[in-house]
Amino acid sequence: MSDKEKEKEKVKFEISKRLFEQLSEWQDKMEAADRLADESEKREPTQTETHPDIYESHPKTDNS
Numbered sequence: 001m002s003d004k005e006k007e008k009e010k011v012k013f014e015i016s017k018r019l020f021e022q023l024s025e026w027q028d029k030m031e032a033a034d035r036l037a038d039e040s041e042k043r044e045p046t047q048t049e050t051h052p053d054i055y056e057s058h059p060k061t062d063n064s
Contacts (some may be wrong), residue, residue, distance in 0.1 A: 015023075
């Protein structure tokens with residue numbers, strides 16, 4: 001393979017400085033969210049009370 005063919009196969013990807021900054025910011029936010037998720041998984045699960053649906057406790061009436 002010649003040098004010219006190798007050069008053609010190289011992928012060139014350029015982004016603006018602003019887009020790079022935005023991507024870096026999003027990456028930081030995602031990493032922070034991942035850390036929070038990991039921390040919450042390590043904590044003991046919270047107990048939640050379930051309440052019956054009030055609408056299901058009443059008989060449905062036919063209004064026809």
